[in-house]
Amino acid sequence: MTTLHPDKITADRLAGRARPATESMHDPVIGDGTLIDDPGVRPPLVLNGRTFGEVTDIVCGYAENAPPRWWLPAFMTAFGIAQLGGLFILYLVITGIGTWGLNNQVDWAWDITNFVFWIGIGHAGTLISAILCLFKQKWRTAINRSAEAMTIFAVICAATFPGIHIGRQWAAWMLFPIPNANQIWPNFRSPLLWDVFAVSTYATVSLLFWYMGMIPDLATLRDRADLRLRKMASGPILLPIVPVRVDAIRAYVYGFLSLGWRFSARHWHRYEVAYLVLAGISTPLVLSVHSIVSFDFATSIVPGWHTTIFPPYFVAGAIFGGFAMVLLLLIPARALYKNFADFVTLRHIENMAKIVLLTGMMVGFAYAMEFFIAWYGGNKFELDVFLQNRAQGPYAWAYWTMISCNVISPQIFWSKKMRTSTIAVFVVAFLVTIGMWFERFVIIVTSLHRAYLPGEWHMFWPTPVDIMIFVGSFGTFLTLFLLFMKFLPVFAISELKAVLPQASPHWDGYGHGHGHGHGHSNHDHSHANHANKEAH
Amino acid sequence: MSSATSGLDTSKFVPGTIVLPDVSNDPALKRENITISGSTPSTMLLGVGLIALVATIVGGAVVSKQHALASFHVGACTALAMSLGGLFFLQATSLTNAGWSATIRRLLENMASLAPICGVLAAITPILDFVVFKGSLFTWMNPEYSSDYLLSKKAIFFTPVFFFGRMGLYLVIWWYLSRVYVARSLEQDRTGDRSLSAKTRFTASWGMILTALSIAFCAFDWLMSFDFRFFSTMWGVYYFAGCAYSGIAALIIITQALRNRGLLKGVVTDEHYHDLGKLQFAFTVFWAYIAFSQYFLIWYSNIPEETAWYVARKQGGWEYLFYTLCFGHFLVPFLVLIFRDVKRKGTALTFMAGWAITMQVLDMIFIVRPMAAINEVEAQMALTNKHIWIDAAGAIAGIAIFFGLFWRVCASRPLVAVHDPRMAEALHHKNYV
Numbered sequence: 001m002t003t004l005h006p007d008k009i010t011a012d013r014l015a016g017r018a019r020p021a022t023e024s025m026h027d028p029v030i031g032d033g034t035l036i037d038d039p040g041v042r043p044p045l046v047l048n049g050r051t052f053g054e055v056t057d058i059v060c061g062y063a064e065n066a067p068p069r070w071w072l073p074a075f076m077t078a079f080g081i082a083q084l085g086g087l088f089i090l091y092l093v094i095t096g097i098g099t100w101g102l103n104n105q106v107d108w109a110w111d112i113t114n115f116v117f118w119i120g121i122g123h124a125g126t127l128i129s130a131i132l133c134l135f136k137q138k139w140r141t142a143i144n145r146s147a148e149a150m151t152i153f154a155v156i157c158a159a160t161f162p163g164i165h166i167g168r169q170w171a172a173w174m175l176f177p178i179p180n181a182n183q184i185w186p187n188f189r190s191p192l193l194w195d196v197f198a199v200s201t202y203a204t205v206s207l208l209f210w211y212m213g214m215i216p217d218l219a220t221l222r223d224r225a226d227l228r229l230r231k232m233a234s235g236p237i238l239l240p241i242v243p244v245r246v247d248a249i250r251a252y253v254y255g256f257l258s259l260g261w262r263f264s265a266r267h268w269h270r271y272e273v274a275y276l277v278l279a280g281i282s283t284p285l286v287l288s289v290h291s292i293v294s295f296d297f298a299t300s301i302v303p304g305w306h307t308t309i310f311p312p313y314f315v316a317g318a319i320f321g322g323f324a325m326v327l328l329l330l331i332p333a334r335a336l337y338k339n340f341a342d343f344v345t346l347r348h349i350e351n352m353a354k355i356v357l358l359t360g361m362m363v364g365f366a367y368a369m370e371f372f373i374a375w376y377g378g379n380k381f382e383l384d385v386f387l388q389n390r391a392q393g394p395y396a397w398a399y400w401t402m403i404s405c406n407v408i409s410p411q412i413f414w415s416k417k418m419r420t421s422t423i424a425v426f427v428v429a430f431l432v433t434i435g436m437w438f439e440r441f442v443i444i445v446t447s448l449h450r451a452y453l454p455g456e457w458h459m460f461w462p463t464p465v466d467i468m469i470f471v472g473s474f475g476t477f478l479t480l481f482l483l484f485m486k487f488l489p490v491f492a493i494s495e496l497k498a499v500l501p502q503a504s505p506h507w508d509g510y511g512h513g514h515g516h517g518h519g520h521s522n523h524d525h526s527h528a529n530h531a532n533k534e535a536h
Numbered sequence: 537m538s539s540a541t542s543g544l545d546t547s548k549f550v551p552g553t554i555v556l557p558d559v560s561n562d563p564a565l566k567r568e569n570i571t572i573s574g575s576t577p578s579t580m581l582l583g584v585g586l587i588a589l590v591a592t593i594v595g596g597a598v599v600s601k602q603h604a605l606a607s608f609h610v611g612a613c614t615a616l617a618m619s620l621g622g623l624f625f626l627q628a629t630s631l632t633n634a635g636w637s638a639t640i641r642r643l644l645e646n647m648a649s650l651a652p653i654c655g656v657l658a659a660i661t662p663i664l665d666f667v668v669f670k671g672s673l674f675t676w677m678n679p680e681y682s683s684d685y686l687l688s689k690k691a692i693f694f695t696p697v698f699f700f701g702r703m704g705l706y707l708v709i710w711w712y713l714s715r716v717y718v719a720r721s722l723e724q725d726r727t728g729d730r731s732l733s734a735k736t737r738f739t740a741s742w743g744m745i746l747t748a749l750s751i752a753f754c755a756f757d758w759l760m761s762f763d764f765r766f767f768s769t770m771w772g773v774y775y776f777a778g779c780a781y782s783g784i785a786a787l788i789i790i791t792q793a794l795r796n797r798g799l800l801k802g803v804v805t806d807e808h809y810h811d812l813g814k815l816q817f818a819f820t821v822f823w824a825y826i827a828f829s830q831y832f833l834i835w836y837s838n839i840p841e842e843t844a845w846y847v848a849r850k851q852g853g854w855e856y857l858f859y860t861l862c863f864g865h866f867l868v869p870f871l872v873l874i875f876r877d878v879k880r881k882g883t884a885l886t887f888m889a890g891w892a893i894t895m896q897v898l899d900m901i902f903i904v905r906p907m908a909a910i911n912e913v914e915a916q917m918a919l920t921n922k923h924i925w926i927d928a929a930g931a932i933a934g935i936a937i938f939f940g941l942f943w944r945v946c947a948s949r950p951l952v953a954v955h956d957p958r959m960a961e962a963l964h965h966k967n968y969v
Binding site for chain 2: 037038039040041042134135284287291295298299300301306307308309310311312361365366369370372373375376377378379414
C-alpha cells in the first residue's frame with residue numbers, strides 16, 4: 001500500500017500533518033453529536049476532529065498571536081474601572097469608613113456582602129478542578145484552567161473588602177498572629193480570624209493548583225518561542241535600537257515559569273501524582289472556606305443569622321454563583337475567540353446549566369428550611385426576621401429579587417432548549433450573579449437593620465464610595481481575566497489531548513471513528529477500556 | 537411540560553443509528569454468574585430479625601415499653617436510612633450518566649425498592665405511640681403537654697391528620713419512585729430498549745427533589761419531633777448524610793456476600809470496590825462535616841432552647857456515646873479508608889462497611905434513646921441500666937429484616953441489569969490511581 005513506515009503515518013496523522021482534505025464532520029442524524037441524549041453514547045468533548053497538533057496550535061495561538069481587536073479596548077475599560085475603584089479605596093483610606101453608608105445599626109453591609117460574593121465566585125473553580133477531577137468528569141478539561149484562574153482573581157477581589165473594612169488599614173497585618181511588642185493578639189475564638197486562615201489557605205492552594213497545572217503548557221509556549229527564535233522566524237523586534245525579540249522575552253519568561261519542565265515521562269508521572277494530591281487537598285477546601293465564612297454569621301445569636309444549615313447552604317450557594325460566573329465569562333469567550341467553541345461545546349454549557357439548576361434548587365431548599373424552622377422553632381424574633389424584615393418590609397424588594405433570580409430563573413433549565421441556548425444561559429447566569437449578590441445583602445443587612453427595640457432600627461443605603469469600590473472590584477477581576485486570556489494557556493493542552501478519540505492506542509483513523517457505529521461510543525473511553533477489551 | 541418530552545426524544549438514538557458494543561456474550565454476564573439460587577440466607581436473616589423482634593417485644597413487656605419502642609425505632613430508622621441511600625445513589629448515578637455503576641445498578645434498585653417497606657417499619661413506632669402508648673416517646677403526643685406554650689406554636693404541624701398524612705405521602709413517594717425505576721429496569725432486561733434509561737434519568741431529575749424533601753421531612757417527623765422543643769435547619773441534611781453513608785455500606789456488604797458465593801465474577805470487580813470505598817470515605821467525611829457544623833453552631837451560640845437537646849445527650853452516660861461517635865463515626869474510618877488497599881480489598885472494605893452500619897445504629901441510638909430516658913424518670917441512667925440487650929435486639933431486628941428482604945429481592949431477578957447501555961463501560965471500568 002505504501003512504502004512509508006506505518007508508525008510514520010500514524011505519527012503524521014496524530015501531528016495533524018496528514019489530515020484528509022475532505023471529511024464529513026457531522027452525522028446526518030445526530031449532528032456533531034454534542035447534544036445526543038442516548039445514554040449509551042458519550043458525546044465528543046472536542047469538535048471538528050481536531051488533531052493533537054491543532055489543539056496545541058489553537059491554544060498556544062491565543063497567547064502568541066495578536067489579540068482580537070476588541071481585546072485592547074476591553075482591557076483599557078476594565079483597567080480604567082479598576083483604577084477608579086482604586087481611587088475610591090484611596091479616598092476611603094484617607095477619609096475613613098464613614099464614607100460608606102454604614103451606621104451604628106448596620107455596621108456590616110456592602111463590604112461584607114462583596115467579600116462573601118467574591119469568595120463564593122471562586123468556589124466553582126475549585127469544584128471543577130478538584131471535585132470533578134476526583135469524580136473523573138472529563139468534560140471539566142475544557143473549563144478547568146479558566147475557572148481556576150477565575151478563582152484566584154475572585155479571591156483577590158474578595159480579600160480587598162475585609163482588608164479595607166477594618167478601618168485602620170495600616171494595621172491589617174495584625175489580622176495574622178504575628179508576635180508584636182504590644183502583645184496584642186487576634187481573638188482566636190472569633191470566626192473572623194478563622195476567615196483569615198481559611199481564605200489565605202484557599203488562595204495558596206488554589207494558586208498552587210492553577211500554577212502547577214499550567215507548567216507543561218508554559219513549557220510548550222517556551223519551546224515554541226524558542227523554536228521560532230532558532231528558525232529566525234521570530235516575532236517583531238520590540239525596540240528598534242535594542243534588538244530584543246518578543247519571542248526572546250517569551251522564551252525567557254515562560255521558561256522561567258515552567259521550572260525546567262522537559263516533558264519527560266518522569267516529569268509527567270510526578271505531575272500526575274501531584275495533581276491528584278492537590279485535588280485531594282482542595283476538595284475539603286471547597287467545603288471549608290465557605291463554611292467558615294458562614295460561621296461569621298451563624299455562630300452569632302442574631303435572628304436570621306443563627307441557623308445550623310448555613311455551612312452547606314453557603315457552599316451550595318457559592319458553587320451556584322461560581323458556575324454562573326464561569327458561564328458569564330466563557331459564553332462570550334466562546335463567541336469572541338476563534339475555535340474556542342471546539343473545546344467548550346454546547347454540551348459543556350448544558351452541563352453547567354444543569355449544575356446551576358441543581359445548586360439553585362439546593363439553595364432554594366435551604367431558603368425553605370430556614371423559613372420553616374423559623375416558624376417551627378417558635379421564636380418570635382426569628383420568624384419576624386423572615387416574615388416582617390425579609391419577605392415584607394423595606395428590603396422586601398431585595399428579598400424577592402433574590403428569590404426570583406436564584407430560585408425561579410434557573411427553572412427554565414428544565415428545558416433542553418434553554419440549556420443549550422447560549423443566550424438563555426447567559427441571561428440566567430447574569431440573573432443568578434445578581435441574585436447571589438442580593439442573597440448576601442439580604443442575609444447581612446436585613447438581619448442587622450432592625451434589632452429587638454424599634455429605637456435600634458435603621459436603614460442602610462449605599463454611598464457612591466460603596467458602589468464605586470464594588471464596581472472597581474469588577475474592573476480588577478476583568479482586567480486580570482483579560483490578561484490571563486492573552487498571556488497564559490487558556491486550556492490544559494495535555495488534558496484536552498487525552499480526551500480526543502485518537503488518544504486511544506486502538507483508534508483506527510479518520511472517517512471511521514467519527515459519528516458512526518462502534519467508534520462513536522468510545523469517544524470518551526480511555527486507553528485501558530480498549531486495552532481491556534482486547535484482553536478479554 | 538414540553539421540556540419533558542424534549543429530554544426524551546428517542547428518535548435520536550433508535551437502535552441501529554448507533555450500535556453499542558455488544559456485551560451479551562461477555563462471560564461475566566452468564567446466567568449462573570448473575571442469579572442467586574436458593575433463598576436460605578434470606579430466610580435465615582428474616583428468622584433472626586423475627587427472633588430479635590420478639591426479644592424486643594419481650595423487653596418491652598418485661599423491662600420498659602419506652603425502651604423497647606425506642607430500640608425498635610433505632611433499627612427501623614437504620615434500615616430506612618440504608619434503603620433511602622440506595623434510592624439516592626440510584627438517582628444520582630442515573631442523573632450523572634455514570635458509567636462505572638451500571639453493574640451495580642440492579643443492586644441499588646433492589647435497595648431502593650425496600651424504601652417503602654422500611655418506611656412502614658419506621659412508621660410503626662409513631663403510630664403505636666400515638667394509638668397505644670399516648671406519647672411515651674413522642675412528647676407532643678402526650679396529653680400532659682397539650683397546654684405547652686411551644687407546642688401550641690407548632691400545633692398545626694402536629695395535627696394527627698397532617699402528621700400521619702405526611703407519613704403516608706413519604707411512603708407513596710418512595711413506593712412510586714422505586715416502582716417506576718424497577719419496572720423500567722426489568723422492562724429493559726426484556727427488551728433491551730435503552731431509551732428506558734433516558735426515561736429513568738428524567739424521572740430521577742424530579743424524583744431527586746421529592747427524595748430530598750421526603751428525607752428531610754421524615755427526619756423531622758420521625759427523629760426530631762421526639763423532642764418537639766428542639767429544632768435545627770440542618771436536621772434533614774444530617775439524616776441524609778447518614779442515609780448515603782449507610783446506603784453505600786449496605787451495598788458493599790451485599791456485594792461481598794454475593795461475591796463470596798461465587799457470583800458477580802468479573803462484574804463487580806476490585807475497581808468497583810475501589811469506587812464504592814471512595815464513596816464510603818466521602819460520606820464519612822460528609823457526615824462528620826454536617827454533624828460537626830450542627831453541633832458546633834449550637835455549642836458556640838449557646839442558646840438554651842437549642843443546647844438543651846445536646847445537654848441531655850452529654851450526661852447520664854450518653855456522653856460516652858457522643859465521644860464514640862466522634863471517633864468511631866469519623867476519625868477511625870477516616871484514617872482507615874484513606875488507604876487505597878483497604879478500599880480495593882473486599883474483606884477489609886466489608887469490615888469497614890459493617891463498622892459504618894454499626895455507627896449508623898449508634899447515631900440513631902444517640903438521637904432516639906435518650907428521649908426514652910428523659911421521659912421515663914426511673915430509667916435516667918439508661919445506658920448503664922443493664923438492659924442494653926433490648927437496644928441490640930431492636931437494632932438487629934431492623935437490620936436483619938432489611939438484609940433478609942434485600943436478599944429476597946436480589947434472588948427474585950437477575951443481579952445485573954444486563955442491557956444497561958453503559959454495561960461495556962462498567963465491565964471494563966478501571967481506576968488508574
